[in-house]
Amino acid sequence: MSSSTQVRIAVGPVRTFLAVVLALAVGIGGVLGYQALASPSSAGGSLLGTLTGGGPGVGVADGVVPDGTTVFDDHVPAVANLDPELLAALRSAAADAGDDAVAFTVNSGWRSPAYQDQLLREAVGEYGSEEEAARWVATADTSAHVSGDGVDVGPMRAMDWLAQHGAGYGLCQIYGNEPWHYELRPEAVDGGCPPMYRDPTEDPRMQD
Numbered sequence: 001m002s003s004s005t006q007v008r009i010a011v012g013p014v015r016t017f018l019a020v021v022l023a024l025a026v027g028i029g030g031v032l033g034y035q036a037l038a039s040p041s042s043a044g045g046s047l048l049g050t051l052t053g054g055g056p057g058v059g060v061a062d063g064v065v066p067d068g069t070t071v072f073d074d075h076v077p078a079v080a081n082l083d084p085e086l087l088a089a090l091r092s093a094a095a096d097a098g099d100d101a102v103a104f105t106v107n108s109g110w111r112s113p114a115y116q117d118q119l120l121r122e123a124v125g126e127y128g129s130e131e132e133a134a135r136w137v138a139t140a141d142t143s144a145h146v147s148g149d150g151v152d153v154g155p156m157r158a159m160d161w162l163a164q165h166g167a168g169y170g171l172c173q174i175y176g177n178e179p180w181h182y183e184l185r186p187e188a189v190d191g192g193c194p195p196m197y198r199d200p201t202e203d204p205r206m207q208d
């Protein structure tokens with residue numbers, strides 16, 4: 001028996017073994033590949049939720065606002081579902097603010113009742129009582145966000161610009177404790193904005 005024969009005999013079983021290992025590896029790789037494909041989408045979903053302030057069950061369709069949204073983003077429901085006159089006033093103001101190199105960001109706009117309910121539950125958890133939470137978050141029945149009549153604007157420079165010029169567009173800060181929350185008061189164009197409530201609990205609309 002030559003050495004080459006011995007090698008050939010040895011190679012047969014080894015090749016079979018390698019083929020089995022390869023087949024297993026391909027099979028396992030297929031499974032891992034499937035998981036790798038599946039997990040980024042689910043991780044991406046929860047990451048998006050974290051970034052945009054949405055919790056389980058609510059998303060962009062409920063009014064969760066993607067980072068960097070502006071008053072011109074028609075495809076974002078939080079913007080598109082605002083009262084058309086409020087939106088027109090915001091766009092007019094934002095265009096003029098742009099001339100002063102001030103950009104408006106929408107941090108919150110229209111919200112679905114489900115989203116508002118979730119925010120209220122979170123606020124009760126955060127502030128410890130429904131009474132304290134009511135100073136900051138309305139119910140779905142009373143919220144100006146759910147009706148499309150309220151918008152939360154940022155950043156600070158935009159709030160400052162609106163505090164100075166907003167009345168000329170009918171855009172008014174409503175609550176002393178919420179310098180970011182604006183609503184349309186058309187009479188403000190001529191007469192200036194009405195006095196602010198200290199916080200939402202003083203707003204007659206919040207008594208239901």
Ligand SMILES: [Zn+2]
Nearest residue numbers: 150151152181
């Ligand atoms: Zn608000």
